[in-house]
Amino acid sequence: MKIKLQREALLRPLQSVIGVVERRQTLPVLGNILIVADDNGMTLTATDLEVELVAQTTPEITEPGQITVPARKLMDIVRNLPEGAEVAVSVDGDQAVIRAERSRFTLATLPATEFPTVEDIGETRPLVLPQRDFRELIEKTHFAMALQDVRYYLNGLLLELEPGKLRAVATDGHRLALGELEGEVTAEQLQQVIVPRKGVQELLRLLDDADDQVRVELGGNHIRVSLAGLRFTSKLIDGRFPDYQRVIPTVDDRVMEAEREPLRQALVRASILSNEKYRGVRFNLGENELRIQSNNPEHEQADEELTVTYGAEAMEIGFNASYLLDALHAVDGDQVRMGLVDSSSSTIIEDVNDRRYRYVVMPMRL
């Protein structure tokens, strides 16, 4: 292999894939980056066996080939080269030689055949959607994912395709976040995949608040997202996601509407004096009035009053303040609606003007 390119043309793709290279890996080859130079240009691949990132760049190729080199060392070398330097990479026996101006480096390599790549994710119906929308969908739902739950299918984000809709659902068993994206989805039947936590976080890192399109493909075992010059592939979680529709309450009478920001601030203040572990707060709802109370084992107490719109009968219900705050944080609009059933049933939180995103929070017995 023999290639030549500008420092920046190598550094940028390197920086975008280096994130998945774990610092401490059990297999030496996973600390390496796969470089493939062929007729289609050059790709850099990094993987941790769960998430794979492939970045593209176009060097001047005098001799095609493929090799793996230590990722962090290559990254450090390229980063510290002078700006605008021309970098030449060639393979000599089992060593890779990097030359730039008056510097010369020799790196140890491992054969490309030892590097596990995901070539083909099977037949898919690709989905093309604006990057911004896809990012928002994940951003506004991912926080409800479980963390290292034994129910491993909860440690990820459900993506569901149905004709005309892409839906994301996350839950940890105590609260649930659901988001919907309308668009040209050509799914013939319902298709569900669960993207593991690590993949979701990496995706959030990669997706920008930009207008350009991303291509999403759902395979049998993988999800693949293609951005400009970068391709993300993650394994999926093997399992069935619980039937989330059943836990979303339908409410028509006990509906409270409130301004989001004052409600959020009152909750933040009240939660200061709640039990640090369970963060329980008590809601007392009366005619157009909401009282939020909390107390802790030291008998300290917080009391907040808020004017809201509520016309149904008075009721009392307890919540974990963190769950409510997460949901309120994810909502964009100024007005939120809370639909309540009774003090032992979950509540639904949504934007008054935007019902694409819905949050369900289970109550707490206080």
Added chain:
Amino acid sequence: MTVPEEDRLYPWFRDTWDALVQRVRDDRVPHAVLLTGAPGLGKRALARRLAHLLLCEASAEHAPCGTCPRCGLLRAGSHPDLHTLMPEDGSRAIRVDAVRALGASLGLKSQYGGFRVAIVSPAERMNTSAANSLLKTLEEPPQGTVLLLVSDQPSRLPATIRSRCQLVPLQAPSREAAAEWLEAEGADREAVELLAVTGNAPLAAVRLQQEGAGSALGTLVDQLAGVARGQITPVHAASQWRKEQATLVVDLLMAVAMDLARTQGAGVKPRISRLNQLPQGLDWEKLHGFLDELLEQRRLADHPLNTQLVLESLFIRWSDLCPREGIHG
């Protein structure tokens, strides 16, 4: 002799292998297999071979092809669908974190759409919490996963684990077959003799021989003869061994005592060539008492007992066993 290939098929496993292959062909691969047998038989190689067969692209064959890209990854140890659990460097136990990590990666779909295979070896090295954590996976394995447990002391595994695995007991070859194989592999004569120590496990014999057990066995027989004749004291004999040789010495003593019992009881030819240097016609009950003592010591091999004292007591037992020939011990 050459280092054994890691997924090589040893001739003494041929029948077992054929049966396993048949199960793969019939699409009846058990979700968990426990391979048991004496140390040094090549159990792990068999487990790897089965894993490789399941993950090889050209899997219609009787053996992993060794040439497809998947086999390349397997050889390099970087196949994403094969997980191996072993005690970490510097640790004797397989810890719960490693088992949890395995459970998490088996919860993900397979990279290449086929089986996901995990090899746990030596399985008895899992500590209690690790074993309990593995139960979770054993009870409800995700579809298409195969767990291969390898153990030479299956009795140390929790019964809950054993009962959830398909048991595949592996037998050592006959002494003749083992000796023949060793000779064909160009192994040393000493290795053949050491088969007596390893219970005919050929790889263990090779390993012992490479560790210098052949000459150690000679030294030990000389010492035993010397102690029996009262020429050297048990304390002196014990002081000749280094701390890290204790386990080896106990194993060798065990082999010598067993061989003595065999020749004396059944009148057959000794397996250890210089056994006739040792006194004949030992007290039958005392000899078996000695064997019991050795078994007990072997069980305690992991304990940080004073090596010198342990060996001294064994040599003293031996000297008690030997008939006195007018010399006061």
